[in-house]
Amino acid sequence: MQKRGIKEARLVLKEVYGYSDFRLGQKQVIEQVLQGEDTLAIMPTGSGKSLCYQIPALVSEGITLVISPLISLMKDQVDALAQLGVKGTYINSTLTKKEEMNRLENLAAGVYNLVYVAPERLQHPTFMNSLQKIEISNVAIDEAHCLSEWGHDFRPSYMQIPNWLSTLTKRPTVLALTATATDEVKEDLRKHLQIPVDNVVSTGYKRDNLSLTLFKGVDRPYYLKQLLNQKQGQSGIIYATTRKEVESLYQTILKLGFSVTYYHGGLSEGIRQENQEAFINDQKLIMIATNAFGMGVDKSNVQFIIHYQLPRTIEAYYQEAGRAGRDGEESECILFFSPQDIRTQQFLIEQSEASEERKQQEYGNLQKMVSYCHTELCLQSYILRYFGDEEVSDCGKCNNCLNENExxxxxxxxxxxxxxxxxxxxxxxxxxxxxxxxxxxxxxxxxxxxxxxxxxxxxxxxxxxxxxxxxxxxxxxxxxxxxxxxxxxxxxxxxxxxxxxxxxxxxxxxVKIKSEVKIDDEVFEALREKRKELADEQGVAPYLVFSDKTLKQMSQAIPITEEEMSQISGVGTMKLEQYGQAFIDVLLQYQERKVSTTNHFGESSNQSRRSWSYLQSVEAFSGGKTIKEIAKEQSLTERTIQSHLIKGLHNGEIDSLEKYVEPWKVEQIKQVVNVVGTEKLKPIKEQLDETISYEEIRFVIGK
Known part of the structure; x- marks a missing residue:
């Protein structure tokens, strides 16, 4: 079995992925895998762990088998590979028997570079027989902490992996990857997978672009709304502990006029998938979810994570918080803590079917999470030391470091x-x-x-x-x-x-919200007009109804229930009873106008701007230049130019992009579109040959 070296890997990095340099830890991991050394890679979320097995798959002969618990995301991962021109597939329970057999035939024929499977697939006789007929170069174990009983997300199905590896005549190179592993978990993984201690690559857990904020004993609904008003137009995830709380938060935030969806294990698979895609594709900006959502979600522009209730473990908290800022941009991770959260988690532990030993371990992990909520030290340093990084400095931007709280x-x-x-x-x-x-x-x-x-x-x-x-x-x-x-x-x-x-x-x-929320002049003036109207009716001075300061607070917080209005400074019981509903009606009218005139990015529809690079792309294309030539001229990726041209097609500035799609694909896309329409792309994609990409669909339908 031939494997190439780091020189070829660097070439793939540039040509396939468009990056000039490896990120911290990537080069060492890839080099070890290419040399046939079993490796454990502990790298934070957003550090590019997937490239550590994808690049070796592209420079090695044979198949790379990727074992992952994320069935719902395998298709998206394979679609993403297809965008790069990489041959990959998945084999899981969502396929029909015919689809599965077709992919197994392609697997035997050496069509794929990477094949994604869930650990449960290692118990399927048909699949195991197929594996015996092919050359497996590498095995990548994603979310490897699921293999350890010391981990926060232990999954018994993962124990099939070392058992299966031990039955192979020729052991492939094994790469285990995780974003969270304490010393206990790390040693457990090494033992199960027989990885030498010198082959552990840990780049640390620090995320320089994340700022951590902890709110203790505050009025959560009030603070949450303040935060969301501040983060208008940003994409974020709000985690809650229970399904009931998720649905309650969803209804509340939806009524406030935000672009929001929700996700939990009690929803049907179809609704979960639909809501997840709406979030990932920026059709909805805010996702409210239990911890059933998010593991492995590769959405780069999440700008904030809010834990509305206490997570059970520091590992779970930091992994979920780490889903913010994957694009390297400054992002905020906010944790609300209230003592009743402890009781909720204790109840869930007690009601679980875990062994008594496991429950005691869970109680211990919960207590460590509670201790974190009481520390006055740097919040990020506290977490880094928990994971074994002793030589760390304070982050300088968590609310403990800034100490801005009055x-x-x-x-x-x-x-x-x-x-x-x-x-x-x-x-x-x-x-x-x-x-x-x-x-x-x-x-x-x-x-x-x-x-x-x-x-x-x-x-x-x-x-x-x-x-x-x-x-x-x-x-x-x-x-x-x-x-x-x-x-x-x-x-x-x-x-x-x-x-x-x-x-x-x-x-x-x-606790102060980090940046001031801009007062909306339109709302403030509408509230002033209502105040004048009521004051004239009562024959009193307007300031006796409500002060300007109170109206400004209303224009910031947008209270639309009596309970929320009662939180505004200057709104007592009597004034709430006498005037509250009149001002709530004004704010509700504002929210309705805002929802009807605002797109899902929080920008007025008449304010969308065409970037200079977009105009350059359209002009160059109209002049006869190819996508490759335009990308080179602008120092942009071909995928960026493709997005410009699709937008140009949609805006009517370009007539057709079909020449970039093979004729048989154009024909198949048009046939499917005649049946399912063009409202959503996913139903089209599901009916097409798996080699047809979303970009090609957009090129044909102009969407």
Whole structure:
């Protein structure tokens, strides 16, 4: 079996992928694989791990078998290879029997460079018989941490891989790849795959273009909306723990007028695939999902990741956060933490079918994640040290490093809360404690004679919601410990006792959104007009309805429910009741106009601009130059020029691109289009020969 060297690999890097230099770690991994050395590559998300097995596949004889758990993405990966002119395929459960047999025949004929399969495929007799007839040069194991019981995403099906390798007469070169591996996981993988310690390539875990932000004990819905308003037009993922929370967030954010979709394991495969494609193709900018979404998603322009609830492990958190900024652009990763998240994760662990030993391990991993949420050290350095990178410097841009959070002393307020918890002998939860302190007339308080407590009504200037958020903050800062039960009660820690004794002060950090949200003048003026109208009706000065400051906050936050309006400074209960709905109606009208006049990129349709390079491409093409010539002139890739020309075709500035597509392909595309139409490309692609690319479809239909 002939394998070439790094010189040929560098040539492929430039000619096929269009890159002049390898990224950190790529050259070493590729060199080892080409020399026939089994290798474990630990490289962060977005570092180009896939090239580490794709390039050896293109400079080696024989097949490269790629084992991956990502069945839903295999087709997209193969389509991406086809765009590069690389012969690849996938064999999985989505194929018909006829399609599978056809691909197995092509496999035996040596048609493919790369073949993607799930680990479960190694148990299929027909497939295993086919493998015995071909020359396997390399085996790439993607998401290799799934092989380790110490990993955060252990999958028993992965244990088939070392068993299968041990049965082979001639062992192919093995490359295991992962973005997250603690020392325990790394050693486990080495042992299972028999990889020498000197063949482990780890480039570290640092992502210089990511800034990490941690929000503790804050009003999540309010902060989330502020963040999304700030990130208008950006693509991002919001992770939630449960399917119910995902669907609730989806409905909320959809009503706010954002371009959003959602994904979780309870949806049908068809809907999951449709929603995933809408996000990947930028038809929808925001994806709300459980952790069932995202592993291996190769979307380069994700600019923010928000964890709305606490992930179970640091590995899962950093892997999911790492899906931002794959294009190298500055991106933000935001984590909301509230103590009830711990109970949710504990419940999910307890309800799982894992062994008791595995559950204890999961509890330990969860506690490490909670500890991360309480650190005052650099957030990125904390994670890097967790993965074993000891010689690290502070990132300088997480909110712990910047320390921009305003601190307000809350010692007296905290003492009132702690005193109330102590007086009820730690028998009640957050809601009852808040009701006692604000002086609620709730019947349950009278039932337990709690209205007779000295702390009853002690914080009547607060709302129950405000006080609940403050109690969450005190819990997050470990002054209060909720019990692990279905109806958790609040217990005081030693830190709280010290505060009650006057030995320690409490400061609440008011977390700031990093950049100011621009006030929308159109909205502000509409709100001012409504204020004047209401003031005239009441015969009062406009500022007595709401101040300018309050209207400016409304124009930033766009509150469209009474609960959201109540969060605006200057909107009390009476004014909410008297004026709230009138202003909400104004904001709803604005949202409706905005949705109808804005495209999915958040830009007005009449503001789309044709770039200079696009115009140059169209002009050169009209002058008779080829795509290759235009790309060379502009120092752009041929794929970029193709996109310019497709746009020109769509805009009517170019008549036809069919000459770049083989006649038989043109004919087949037109036949399929006559049946399925041109509204979406995927149904067309699914009916065509697998060698026909999306670009070729666009060239023919002009879309």
């Amino acid at each position: 601190q307000i002393e809350r010692t007296i307020e905290a003492q009132k809360v702690f005193s109330c918890i102590k007086r009820v002998r730690e028998r009640f939860g957050k809601t009852i404690i808040a009701q006692i302190l604000v002086g609620s007339s709730n019947q349950k308080l009278r039932q337990f004679q709690l209205e007779q407590l000295p702390t009853y009504g002690l914080m009547k200037e607060w709302t129950i919601k405000e006080l609940g958020s403050f109690i969450d903050y005190l819990s997050a800062e470990q002054y209060i410990k909720p019990t692990n039960s279905g109806y958790p009660t609040l217990q005081l820690t030693n830190k709280a006792i010290n505060v009650l004794k006057g030995e320690e002060k409490v400061y609440q950090r008011i």
